[in-house]
Amino acid sequence: MGSExxxxxxxxxxxxxxxxxxxxxxxxxxxxxxxxxxxxxxLRLLGNEEDALDLAQEAFCAAFRKMGSFRxxxxxxxxxxxxxxxxxxxxWRKGAQRVSDxxxxxxxxxxxxxxxxxxxxxxxxxxxxQQAAGHELRAILDEKMNELxxxxxxxxxxxxMEGLSYEEIAEALGCNxxxxxxxxxxxxxxxxxxxxxxx
Amino acid sequence: xxxxxxxxNCENIVNLLEGYLAGTLAEAQRAxxxxxxxxxxxxxxxxxxxxxxxxxxxxxxxxxxxRNVMERLRAEKTCHKVRIFDKVLSLFRFxxxxxxxxxxxxxxxxVIGIQLLSPRYYIGTYIPDTYRLPSNIQEDMVAxxxxxxxxxxxxxPELETFAERALLRDADREAGSALNILNRFNASKIKQVRxxxxxxxxxxxxxxxxxxxxxFETAIKNTNIRIVKQQMIVASADSDSxxxxxxxxxxxxxxxxxxxxxxxxxxxxxxxxxxxLTAPEPVGAxxxxxxxALGGAAGSLSPQSSSNLKSAExxxxxxxxxxIVRGAESKSKMIQGTPSRKSGGDRYxxxxxxIRDQP
Numbered sequence: 108m109g110s111e112x113x114x115x116x117x118x119x120x121x122x123x124x125x126x127x128x129x130x131x132x133x134x135x136x137x138x139x140x141x142x143x144x145x146x147x148x149x150l151r152l153l154g155n156e157e158d159a160l161d162l163a164q165e166a167f168c169a170a171f172r173k174m175g176s177f178r179x180x181x182x183x184x185x186x187x188x189x190x191x192x193x194x195x196x197x198x199w200r201k202g203a204q205r206v207s208d209x210x211x212x213x214x215x216x217x218x219x220x221x222x223x224x225x226x227x228x229x230x231x232x233x234x235x236x237q238q239a240a241g242h243e244l245r246a247i248l249d250e251k252m253n254e255l256x257x258x259x260x261x262x263x264x265x266x267x268m269e270g271l272s273y274e275e276i277a278e279a280l281g282c283n284x285x286x287x288x289x290x291x292x293x294x295x296x297x298x299x300x301x302x303x304x305x306x
Numbered sequence: 307x308x309x310x311x312x313x314x315n316c317e318n319i320v321n322l323l324e325g326y327l328a329g330t331l332a333e334a335q336r337a338x339x340x341x342x343x344x345x346x347x348x349x350x351x352x353x354x355x356x357x358x359x360x361x362x363x364x365x366x367x368x369x370x371x372x373r374n375v376m377e378r379l380r381a382e383k384t385c386h387k388v389r390i391f392d393k394v395l396s397l398f399r400f401x402x403x404x405x406x407x408x409x410x411x412x413x414x415x416x417v418i419g420i421q422l423l424s425p426r427y428y429i430g431t432y433i434p435d436t437y438r439l440p441s442n443i444q445e446d447m448v449a450x451x452x453x454x455x456x457x458x459x460x461x462x463p464e465l466e467t468f469a470e471r472a473l474l475r476d477a478d479r480e481a482g483s484a485l486n487i488l489n490r491f492n493a494s495k496i497k498q499v500r501x502x503x504x505x506x507x508x509x510x511x512x513x514x515x516x517x518x519x520x521x522f523e524t525a526i527k528n529t530n531i532r533i534v535k536q537q538m539i540v541a542s543a544d545s546d547s548x549x550x551x552x553x554x555x556x557x558x559x560x561x562x563x564x565x566x567x568x569x570x571x572x573x574x575x576x577x578x579x580x581x582x583l584t585a586p587e588p589v590g591a592x593x594x595x596x597x598x599a600l601g602g603a604a605g606s607l608s609p610q611s612s613s614n615l616k617s618a619e620x621x622x623x624x625x626x627x628x629x630i631v632r633g634a635e636s637k638s639k640m641i642q643g644t645p646s647r648k649s650g651g652d653r654y655x656x657x658x659x660x661i662r663d664q665p
Contacts, residue, residue, distance in 0.1 A: 129383075131376065131379055131380060131383065134379070135372070135376050138371075138372050138375055138376070139372060142367040142371055142372055143364060143365075143366055143367045144364075145367070146365070146366075146367035146368070146371060147364045147365060147367075150365065151362075156368075160368065160370070160371055160374075163367065163371050164371060164374050164375050164378065167371075167375040168375060168378055168379060168382070171379050172382075244354065244358045245358050245361055245362060248355075248358045248359065248362070249362070263359065267356070267359035267360055267362075268359065268360075268362045268364075295355075298355065299351070299352065299355055302351075302355055302358075303351070306351035306354045306355060
């Protein structure tokens, strides 16, 4: 319990403890807290909204089933990231071809969802909204990220997009910080080579 | 060398770029990075890449995500409860099956065990029922059996002892049930006639129907009960004079057979038991041979014929040979009597049996 309070706030610790007892309402609150981070990570790992939604759902459901195994050694969100990355690997293995075919994002159905959100992974041609925001380079970057291996894409996403520390990445990936640093370096170099003509 | 140094410097700067873009560097480091960037195009590209990476916007999760998650988890929880119920149910079914199977195995084992432990099947040595003889001979039989056991193959001494005990127990049990057998066959007018000491044997007379007698004869096979004599009685005689003419002869036969039975019993007892026991043929045949006066095949019984009488006596003495009912069915054997059980022409038998006491 002491280790939990080290990583989580008091409220979150209480929610975690109640979730471990099978309290769905408490877990609902945890989902509410972490859904944006998990959804964004899913989106960066799989590259399209539909799969990202499926992945995020799977990750949360798996997390609830595994709540009993969460001992609080790491931060709860790192533990959630780890589950998400592992689930994403399965998605990636099952549908690598399918994912690459669907790398062109679809516009979300605004009528169904209350919030409006920009398609995050555009293909080579950025949409007008992105052009207006002056994010041409980022659009290319999203495309080139999809060309990287799963491990490189994951570590770059966790570091630069999610802003995790080396230690947090190590927890999320289940490796040591030395591995994180060297893998991050190689991933960055490979991405820079891919992006060289556009920089 | 100069290029190598530049490369090394670039690597150092790249390591500082994240902090530079985040604005967390110390003033000296920030100045160092900025002066390097002014000269190095490669590192400026790195900055643009880092910037692009950091600028990737976070999008809010669609509300449907949380809804779907909670719906799925609620459904799973319900399913989980159902699964637990199913598991308990299947566990119960499985246990029921296991207990049933265990009970079947136990019952089967007990039945087989009883069969195997009974003396006749004991360690594969068949002990013929014909050796269920008077008690003194029983001991000889056990001795003979022991000899047979040793002759066939070596047996553990404790197993032989066990075989002997089981055999004697069996004989005891049958002695106790002799009169019960009699009662089961609707016998009437049961009374003790006499008792002799050597060999210890008690004699009873009773009346019994034709059908019951047949069943009775089957039932007492291989027991310590023997039929000493039997006479058919016709309730309404078709010829009174005929019946009366034979009455004396029949009675004569009755007593002669009785005496002969005693005499034969003595003779039997004097015989060398192991020799009798190892005989492959029925003991009765051997008895007939060893008592020359009784020689002759079993045939029709006639009170007028002394030779026939003798052969009848052989049968009386040996309860395992064909019962004398065959001979008794001849008309000459019939006598008129007062029907005690049945009337209207029914036939029944007056029978005397001997029950040997067992030690």
